[in-house]
């Protein structure tokens with residue numbers, strides 16, 4: 209059976225879902241999860257993915273150049289051999305980041321917000337932040353309100369938490385990497401509230417708001 213679509217198209221869409229960049233591992237996992245391609249036909253599909261990327265990146269060793277018929281689509285995020293690839297000229301769109309009606313009111317901040325959300329979707333950093341948090345506290349819970357998805361929702365909530373990048377994009381230097389230390393783990397409600405005011409509230413400011421609210425009763 210033929211493939212339902214070219215691998216290249218699938219790789220591009222999967223990378224978009226990953227926020228514009230990802231490791232070969234995360235990319236393969238994402239493509240498996242999307243479950244569109246015929247994996248039986250290409251049991252070595254991971255190598256196929258790597259090949260397609262190398263053929264379409266001027267950072268790759270097989271690139272024949274635009275004149276050779278291959279477009280320069282991907283760039284190496286962390287250097288060749290690190291297996292971390294991104295889409296050149298990737299601009300997050302509304303359907304790749306779920307910004308809310310509130311966010312739409314801030315025209316000038318929209319692009320910044322998108323960049324912010326893409327940054328905090330970095331799967332490696334979030335994974336590391338979660339691991340570290342669990343090592344330290346034994347479980348995952350919201351750093352602002354202590355909400356625990358597993359406790360509330362059971363199995364489906366296990367291991368679920370959102371990552372919030374505590375440094376605004378405007379304060380980051382070009383090309384600066386996302387550090388685990390800069391990720392706050394928060395529940396979805398607190399995350400939305402953190403973004404609701406410009407400039408964004410800090411974790412502690414939001415915590416304070418919750419505490420004041422409670423003593424007001």
Ligand SMILES: [Zn+2]
Pocket residue numbers: 350351352353354355394395396397398399
């Ligand atoms: Zn919370």
Ligand SMILES: [Zn+2]
Pocket residue numbers: 324325328371372373399402403
């Ligand atoms: Zn955030």
